[in-house]
Amino acid sequence: MNDTGSMVRMPGLRSLTSRLELVAASVELAQAEVNNLPSLAQLLDAPRPGSWPPPLNDEHSQQHFLDSLQKAEASDAGWNSWFCVRREPRELVGNAGFKGSPAEGLVEIGYSMLETHQRHGYATEAVRALVGWAFQNRAVQRVVADTLPELTPSIRVMQKSGFAFAGDGPIEDGLRTIRYELSRERFQTLALE
Numbered sequence: 001m002n003d004t005g006s007m008v009r010m011p012g013l014r015s016l017t018s019r020l021e022l023v024a025a026s027v028e029l030a031q032a033e034v035n036n037l038p039s040l041a042q043l044l045d046a047p048r049p050g051s052w053p054p055p056l057n058d059e060h061s062q063q064h065f066l067d068s069l070q071k072a073e074a075s076d077a078g079w080n081s082w083f084c085v086r087r088e089p090r091e092l093v094g095n096a097g098f099k100g101s102p103a104e105g106l107v108e109i110g111y112s113m114l115e116t117h118q119r120h121g122y123a124t125e126a127v128r129a130l131v132g133w134a135f136q137n138r139a140v141q142r143v144v145a146d147t148l149p150e151l152t153p154s155i156r157v158m159q160k161s162g163f164a165f166a167g168d169g170p171i172e173d174g175l176r177t178i179r180y181e182l183s184r185e186r187f188q189t190l191a192l193e
Helices: 027-035 037-043 059-071 122-135 152-160 184-192
Strands: 014-016 020-024 081-087 090-098 106-113 142-147 164-172 175-183
Touching (some): 081 122, 090 122, 122 142, 122 152, 142 164, 175 184
Parallel strands (some): 106 142
Antiparallel strands (some): 014 020, 020 081, 081 090, 090 106, 142 175, 164 175
């Protein structure tokens, strides 16, 4: 808290959209997510969510992101998890982000909103912002996303964000996934429309 009694926001990498503030995870934020949800909410200057984490995230994925952040270089900032905070009224609605720094021109994006915040366009808004952020890096030539074939809402997020079906994705936890991708060229074409 500062002298006026309002929260002092944590410095770090952030991106604003029309309705969201996207906050790149730091070691401190990831530790709070794993160990102390009230502390995470305080660090994000948002009320503690009634439930956390969003679907398809669990303690294993949270620990994975924390471990990745602890090993990361300063140049890796942003290539991990981002917290999606609705700006008005302020509320933690989900997360999105990347599964690591660009490798061979490719990054993989993922996203998940709390069930009470699904079907409001937040995932699409977050994905579009993060894809734009990723393509600012000249090393990124393609952004891919994998999902389960039956997750129609997830597929719609990718389609609304300009991704095209690319075929089978990897087997994850014994489940077949499908892959969508967005090339730099297509992204630039869509940006011009």
